[in-house]
Amino acid sequence: MKAVIMAGGKGTRLGSLTIEMPKPMVKIATKPILEHQIDNLKQFGITDIILIVGYLGNVIEEYFKDGSKFGVHISYIYEKELLGTAGSLYYLRDKVDGDFILLFGDLMLNIDWNRFIKFHQDKNAVITLFAHPNSHPFDSDLIVSDSSDKVIRIDSKHNVRDYYYRNLVNAGLYIINSKILDIFDKPEKRDFEKNVLPIFMEQNKVYAYSSSEYVKDAGTLERLDMVTNDFLNGVVARKNLSHKQKCIFLDRDGTINKYVGFLRNINDFGLLPGVSEAIKLINRSDYICVVVTNQPVIARGEVSFEELQDIHNKMETLLGKDGAYLDAIYFCPHHPDKGFEGERVELKIKCDCRKPNIGMLNKAKEKFNIDYNESYMIGDSDLDVKTAKNANVKSILIDNDELIRNEKADYYASNLLEAVKQILNIKE
Secondary structure (H helix, E strand, O other): OEEEEEEOOOOHHHHHHHOOOOHHHOEEOOEEHHHHHHHHHHHOOOOEEEEEEOOOHHHHHHHHOOOHHHOOEEEEEEOOOOOOOOHHHHHHOOOOOOEEEEEEOOEEEEOOHHHHHHHHHHHOOOEEEEEEOOOOHHHOOEEEEOOOOEEEEEEOOOOOOOOOOOOOEEEEEEEEEHHHHHHOOOOOOOOHHHHHHHHHHOOOOEEEEEOOOEEEEOOOHHHHHHHHHHHHOOHHHHOOOOOOEEEEEEOOEOOOEOOOOOOOOHHHOOEOOOHHHHHHHHHOOOEEEEEEEEOOOOOOOOOOHHHHHHHHHHHHHHHHHOOOOOOEEEEEOOOOOOOOOOOOHHHOOOOOOOOOOOHHHHHHHHHHOEOHHHOEEEEOOHHHHHHHHHHOOEEEEEOOOOOOOOOOOOEEEOOHHHHHHHHHOOOO
16 A cells, blocks of 8 residues: 655744755654654555655755665655645556555654554445544644544534533544545645545545554644654654553543533533543543443433434543543443333343443454453442453542442542543642
8 A cells, every 4th residue: 555645835833943954854852753753654564655745845856865774665746836735636546556555754653553554444445534632622623523433524613512522533644545536637735635535524424543552743833842752752652552542441431521410401511620630630641541331221212323322422522622532432221120111122232231241341442443451441349340340451439439449449439630640640
């Protein structure tokens, strides 16, 4: 599979750093961002690379030449005038056939391309976006996808959001089938999100691949410093899903939000004190953050799947406003007991996902390559402790005077923030 890297940006937000060099050549530690990208592609056998260059493109070509010094083959397309984020794809029409990778040259990344490619192929997608949550969804364009990961629409950051939303952002890298090139009949300025994605979204051929891996824009001085620190501290490499990941699994009711029994009304959902701070600490650590929650209210016929999604959107919106995010949410809609008015009979089953069973954890384990031996489960009930024991993860039980405890946890805490600080060994 070929990779196409858009490397023509001027990088005006980087000030004096880009007066004599193009943005993709700005260094992270000892290497240009572009070289870090090429190293990551090469690691997964992607060695045929096309660079679309513009501003000071000669600097890039003088550095990489034909790519042989870096173990890859590089060819160049010179963009004579700026054609936006998609216009220069016109020049690929006779250079790619089948699926290819598209990414932008100011992204610091380290991902497992094999997983990304498999997802794209399994979905038979024309375009697959690499997506992730971020710490500022309130000012980001958001991806709206269905339960099969099909992209329905893009929620523009310019919209007035008087509604709750899922924190899922387009990271700026794609796997694309060359059939999209049929829409390019001349070189003209086009925007990928505005002018290309909608065409194929209407055909139900665009999917979102969500991942916890490291993909960050290094296009400002502040972001450049942050990315450099992450690289030097090993965070960038460790987040690659080819490596085993550490996870903190979180119960929902009584751990993230106030326990009110069966939560049926979205107005009854509110974050507990310190929860956003706790989850931000997880986000900044080597751990990923996954919610696993039993929701028998669906089987009981008291809450629909759509209403539960609204509740979870509220949770993600409130966390996002505080700069925190969840890497994934898993829920069990089942309940084994039958015979109640209004119940959904098809969901009244014994399943492997209802805690203390570990089906939800196993889904996360497969998706994120989680090492249970290095992971934790934080919750406020015996079910959570039993779940942790069944999965062989360490348990932290949050004190709740309303509940009777019969299970012995590995650790105890008065709230989520205290529990997370125990795991991360943060002293007051």
